[in-house]
Amino acid sequence: MASYDVREKVWNPPMPLLFQRDIGSEHRAFTPTAIRKLLINALAATGLTNADGEALTFSPHDLRRIFVTDAIMNVLPPHLAQVICGHKRIDTTMGYKAVYPAETIEAHRAFIARRRTSRPSEECRNPTEEEWGAFLAHFEKRKVSIGTCARGFGTPCIHEHACVRCSLLRPVPAQRARLADIRDNLIARIAEAEREGWLGEVEGLRVSLAGAEEKIAQLDARQERRSSKVFLGVPSFDQSELERAAPA
Structure with a gap:
C-alpha cells in the first residue's frame, strides 16, 4: 500500500x-x-x-528515546545503539538516553564482566610487560615519513617497507611535496635504467611510480572534496500530489 x-x-x-x-x-x-x-x-x-x-x-519520537534508554540500561553497548539508531555520532545516541553517563559506564562494565565469565580465562589475562611493550611499539612503527601505516597489530610489512607501493599507507597532506619529489626521482631513475639497459630494475621502479602517483591522487581528491561545495538544488512540489494529499 x-x-x-x-x-x-x-x-x-x-x-x-x-x-x-x-x-x-x-x-x-x-x-x-x-x-x-x-x-x-x-x-x-x-x-x-x-x-x-x-x-x-508523548510523541512517537519519545518511543525511540525510551528504547535507547532501556537498551543501554540493559547493557547494550552504546556504540551498538548508535548503529541501530543510524546516528553518525555517538554523542547523539548518548543524548537520547535518560540516564547519567556513570550509569552507562557501570552497565557496560557489567556487560564485559558477564562476557568474561563465559570465555576461557586465558583470554582475559593481563598482558606481560613484553607483550604490552610490543603492542605500543607497533603503533610507533606505523608512523613513516609520508604518512601512517594502517596494517593490523602483529602483521608484518608485506612490501618490505617499500611504503610508497603499499595500499595500507595513509599519506598526510603535509607530505605532498615530498611525494612529488619521490615521483620525479622515480621518473628520472626509470629513464636512466632504460638508457643503461637495466630492464629488471625498470619494472620495479614503475611499480613504485604507480604507487606514488596513486598516493598523490588520493591527497588531491581529499583536498578537492574538502574545498568543493555541494549544491542540493531548490526543492520543488508537484501541485497535483499536494492536492491529492490534502484532506477532503
Missing part, C-alpha cells in the same frame, strides 16, 4: 506498512498526527501525571 511522506512531499511506493487503518474501502497508513493523538488518549486513560501534576504527553 502506498503512503504519503509529509516531510519529503512525495508518495512512497507500495509497501507492507505495519500500522494501517481502514478509511472507507481503503487501507491507509497512520499519519504522525494520528499516532500522536492515540498516544495522548492512551496516556489520558491511564491518569499518569508528571512531577507538576500535569497529564503526561
Whole structure:
C-alpha cells in the first residue's frame, strides 16, 4: 500500500506498512498526527501525571528515546545503539538516553564482566610487560615519513617497507611535496635504467611510480572534496500530489 511522506512531499511506493487503518474501502497508513493523538488518549486513560501534576504527553519520537534508554540500561553497548539508531555520532545516541553517563559506564562494565565469565580465562589475562611493550611499539612503527601505516597489530610489512607501493599507507597532506619529489626521482631513475639497459630494475621502479602517483591522487581528491561545495538544488512540489494529499 502506498503512503504519503509529509516531510519529503512525495508518495512512497507500495509497501507492507505495519500500522494501517481502514478509511472507507481503503487501507491507509497512520499519519504522525494520528499516532500522536492515540498516544495522548492512551496516556489520558491511564491518569499518569508528571512531577507538576500535569497529564503526561508523548510523541512517537519519545518511543525511540525510551528504547535507547532501556537498551543501554540493559547493557547494550552504546556504540551498538548508535548503529541501530543510524546516528553518525555517538554523542547523539548518548543524548537520547535518560540516564547519567556513570550509569552507562557501570552497565557496560557489567556487560564485559558477564562476557568474561563465559570465555576461557586465558583470554582475559593481563598482558606481560613484553607483550604490552610490543603492542605500543607497533603503533610507533606505523608512523613513516609520508604518512601512517594502517596494517593490523602483529602483521608484518608485506612490501618490505617499500611504503610508497603499499595500499595500507595513509599519506598526510603535509607530505605532498615530498611525494612529488619521490615521483620525479622515480621518473628520472626509470629513464636512466632504460638508457643503461637495466630492464629488471625498470619494472620495479614503475611499480613504485604507480604507487606514488596513486598516493598523490588520493591527497588531491581529499583536498578537492574538502574545498568543493555541494549544491542540493531548490526543492520543488508537484501541485497535483499536494492536492491529492490534502484532506477532503
